[in-house]
Amino acid sequence: MTGRPIIWSETRQELCESLPYYRAYQTGCYVTSSHHSTKTLSTASHPSSVLLKDSVPYGYLLAGFPSRRDAWSANGRVIISHGGGKSHVVPPDGDDAAAGSASQPKASLRQDQSASDSIIRALLHSARHRLPIVLIAGEGYALLPWKLACGYAVLGWYVITDAWAEREANGGEGDLGYVRWKFRFEWIPAQGEPWWELEAEGGGKGWDPRLRVETLTKAQRRLSKKMRGKTADGRSGALTMSRSDSSSSETGHMDEDEREHLLFGPLDPAPQLVSTVTITPRSSTPCTLTNSARCLVCHSPSPTVFADWMCLQPTCPAFFLLSTGSPPAEHSLTFATSFLRPLGASLDSTFPSGQPPFPLIPERPSSTSMDQSRGLWCKKCGRLSCREVIFQPRCSHCGSTVGNRKPLPFVAAPTLERDSMDVSGETEGDARVFDPVISDGSGVIMSVRRDAGLVMYTFTFPETFGDCKVHLVQSDVDRGGREDEADRIFEEFQRLTWPSSSSSTEAPAKSTERNHSTSSTTSQSGTIHNTSNVEAIPFRRHVLKTHAGGGRMLTQQFTCNYGVAYKHVVAMGTQPLCTLTSPAPILSTLSLLHTRTRSVVPSLEQDFNELYPVLYLEHQKMSFHDDGEPGLGPIVSSLSLGSACRMKFRIKQKFSSHFPRITNRTLLDLPLRHGSVVVQQGKDLQRMLEHCVNPDGFRIAVTARRIDPVENGGPVKRSRTETSGAARNGSIGRSVKRKE
Numbered sequence: 068m069t070g071r072p073i074i075w076s077e078t079r080q081e082l083c084e085s086l087p088y089y090r091a092y093q094t095g096c097y098v099t100s101s102h103h104s105t106k107t108l109s110t111a112s113h114p115s116s117v118l119l120k121d122s123v124p125y126g127y128l129l130a131g132f133p134s135r136r137d138a139w140s141a142n143g144r145v146i147i148s149h150g151g152g153k154s155h156v157v158p159p160d161g162d163d164a165a166a167g168s169a170s171q172p173k174a175s176l177r178q179d180q181s182a183s184d185s186i187i188r189a190l191l192h193s194a195r196h197r198l199p200i201v202l203i204a205g206e207g208y209a210l211l212p213w214k215l216a217c218g219y220a221v222l223g224w225y226v227i228t229d230a231w232a233e234r235e236a237n238g239g240e241g242d243l244g245y246v247r248w249k250f251r252f253e254w255i256p257a258q259g260e261p262w263w264e265l266e267a268e269g270g271g272k273g274w275d276p277r278l279r280v281e282t283l284t285k286a287q288r289r290l291s292k293k294m295r296g297k298t299a300d301g302r303s304g305a306l307t308m309s310r311s312d313s314s315s316s317e318t319g320h321m322d323e324d325e326r327e328h329l330l331f332g333p334l335d336p337a338p339q340l341v342s343t344v345t346i347t348p349r350s351s352t353p354c355t356l357t358n359s360a361r362c363l364v365c366h367s368p369s370p371t372v373f374a375d376w377m378c379l380q381p382t383c384p385a386f387f388l389l390s391t392g393s394p395p396a397e398h399s400l401t402f403a404t405s406f407l408r409p410l411g412a413s414l415d416s417t418f419p420s421g422q423p424p425f426p427l428i429p430e431r432p433s434s435t436s437m438d439q440s441r442g443l444w445c446k447k448c449g450r451l452s453c454r455e456v457i458f459q460p461r462c463s464h465c466g467s468t469v470g471n472r473k474p475l476p477f478v479a480a481p482t483l484e485r486d487s488m489d490v491s492g493e494t495e496g497d498a499r500v501f502d503p504v505i506s507d508g509s510g511v512i513m514s515v516r517r518d519a520g521l522v523m524y525t526f527t528f529p530e531t532f533g534d535c536k537v538h539l540v541q542s543d544v545d546r547g548g549r550e551d552e553a554d555r556i557f558e559e560f561q562r563l564t565w566p567s568s569s570s571s572t573e574a575p576a577k578s579t580e581r582n583h584s585t586s587s588t589t590s591q592s593g594t595i596h597n598t599s600n601v602e603a604i605p606f607r608r609h610v611l612k613t614h615a616g617g618g619r620m621l622t623q624q625f626t627c628n629y630g631v632a633y634k635h636v637v638a639m640g641t642q643p644l645c646t647l648t649s650p651a652p653i654l655s656t657l658s659l660l661h662t663r664t665r666s667v668v669p670s671l672e673q674d675f676n677e678l679y680p681v682l683y684l685e686h687q688k689m690s691f692h693d694d695g696e697p698g699l700g701p702i703v704s705s706l707s708l709g710s711a712c713r714m715k716f717r718i719k720q721k722f723s724s725h726f727p728r729i730t731n732r733t734l735l736d737l738p739l740r741h742g743s744v745v746v747q748q749g750k751d752l753q754r755m756l757e758h759c760v761n762p763d764g765f766r767i768a769v770t771a772r773r774i775d776p777v778e779n780g781g782p783v784k785r786s787r788t789e790t791s792g793a794a795r796n797g798s799i800g801r802s803v804k805r806k807e
């Protein structure tokens with residue numbers, strides 16, 4: 068066995084960004100409940116039943132230490148695992164031979180788990196309705212019988228055949244221990260053989276991407292086609308499976324259509340893999356596909372998990388007691404032989420319509436969409452990589468191009484709607500009105516001024532926050548104003564961000580075509596090309612230096628820096644901010660920011676000396692953070708380009724107790740649109756408040772600051788050679804406390 072996975076990653080971020088069915092950074096089970104579609108399954112026959120709003124678990128991670136009696140059996144076709152939290156890791160106790168892991172540390176409980184705990188409830192829901200679920204193994208999964216040699220690997224499609232509760236004794240005398248829920252997962256044969264059973268090629272040497280570049284073998288490539296939902300000849304199509312045995316739907320919980328809806332209904336476009344389903348449970352007992360027997364005390368069935376049958380319903384007085392009425396000795400508990408044997412083809416009907424509900428291998432994003440922020444799967448080696456650069460991202464393992472080879476489509480500046488102020492947040496007709504939200508009791512006061520074609524909204528914070536103001540300055544579109552300069556800057560940024568490509572043949576993105584300035588050309592496809600010799604804007608995602616979880620972690624957004632170079636939680640370099648050599652959109656932005664900032668803060672004497680452009684692809688945002696750092700001047704000013712967004716200001720947690728009468732920490736929620744300039748005024752603003760930004764779609768923001776380089780800890784680095792090419796993303800960065 069060489070263990071050559073077909074979908075694998077080194078970091079959790081690569082896994083979670085690439086796989087729409089596994090976005091759980093913290094928990095071991097990806098449960099989703101965010102989908103808008105809900106469905107109530109027939110309740111007429113159960114008028115008194117309680118409606119449960121259940122989430123669907125899509126991916127389950129086998130990682131870390133097993134709990135007692137977890138098992139990897141029949142070469143991974145049967146897996147017994149524990150769900151739900153409330154555990155901590157304890158050293159080996161050697162009393163559980165059945166799990167074959169007596170020498171491993173184990174996850175031990177601190178309190179009872181309950182069927183209503185969110186993850187357990189979702190897994191029970193999955194078991195009841197026999198929903199396919201994807202299992203992923205992590206490097207630390209101690210029961211894997213071979214060395215994984217990478218961080219994570221997708222195993223394949225499983226179904227939960229049984230769910231039950233056990234008592235997990237802690238070893239103390241008379242101690243009954245805590246209730247632990249367990250799940251039996253079984254491989255769904257219709258998907259084919261597990262990849263770890265493929266014949267080894269290449270001399271049978273162990274797969275180890277940490278030692279050498281590994282590429283997929285022929286057999287793996289064949290299997291990967293299936294995992295992409297492609298037929299053997301490469302066409303897109305359903306995975307075939309035998310539908311001859313459909314008898315397993317005889318639990319009567321849900322008919323084929325209902326299950327199909329459950330799985331397919333919400334599955335339309337990735338990443339919306341999610342479903343919130345309102346279900347009337349027909350029984351409090353999860354489905355049991357293996358042998359079961361009924362308890363004489365509670366009359367509920369329990370699966371025959373152990374050689375000695377016990378009632379496994381935690382509410383029953385006979386729960387986890389032998390027929391003698393006494394609890395089993397931990398070391399004498401062994402699995403019933405039949406329980407670890409696969410049920411095989413009878414599970415194939417758990418794939419609705421005869422095929423997995425979605426391909427295991429994620430699709431490449433469409434070249435005409437700005438939703439490019441996801442991770443990518445490499446068809447050469449199977450590695451999942453985060454998209455680190457916008458154009459031509461490469462596999463982090465073998466270096467192959469993994470994204471689209473073409474520049475992204477050009478996005479035209481949005482047509483501006485009227486800004487009429489409406490503090491109540493109501494809309495007039497179809498027009499989107501300016502609707503800042505000032506939270507009740509915040510004491511924030513708004514004033515409006517119009518001058519020189521601009522409209523200026525000023526939000527003054529109460530004195531207790533020091534002398535703080537936020538200004539929003541934008542063209543007065545209600546009085547015929549336009550954002551021509553912002554339009555130009557937005558176009559220029561894109562021209563210098565997507566490098567030229569003469570081979571582009573992509574179709575134009577709808578309503579994005581427009582005329583371009585003379586320094587760029589537009590292909591017939593509507594793609595904008597950089598034909599000048601000006602250096603590209605080096606947007607990329609940077610490595611977070613301070614990632615607590617270990618492993619490589621990238622910032623969410625694509626960023627770069629111009630001007631003062633300083634220490635940062637991310638490893639990034641800086642570009643010179645120079646009137647002769649800096650790219651046109653950088654200089655135009657700086658000039659626009661100076662003009663608009665001085666319209667509300669005429670006392671601004673010194674110019675900004677640092678610009679921080681941020682590019683948000685669709686679905687990206689910036690979490691709460693402040694810009695405070697040594698040497699930061701009192702004014703921070705930023706320009707919004709492209710999609711509209713909301714920018715919120717809230718009191719930092721550590722200061723919330725200073726304001727007992729303010730119940731909502733978010734004091735101000737501002738609507739920004741293309742051309743908006745936000746001016747943050749006052750040092751205390753960064754000290755006491757933090758802000759976040761949530762864009763509606765593709766957006767570029769450029770923030771300007773004045774930094775004292777001496778106070779900030781070092782001289783300004785302006786050497787051209789030092790900041791160009793690869794060195795650009797070196798260790799010089801900034802010290803902003805960004806929460807990515």
Ligand SMILES: O=C(O)CCC(=O)C(=O)O
Pocket residue numbers: 679681689694705706707758760768769770
């Ligand atoms: O996206 C924005 O408008 C602001 C970005 C920001 O907060 C920052 O760069 O610190």
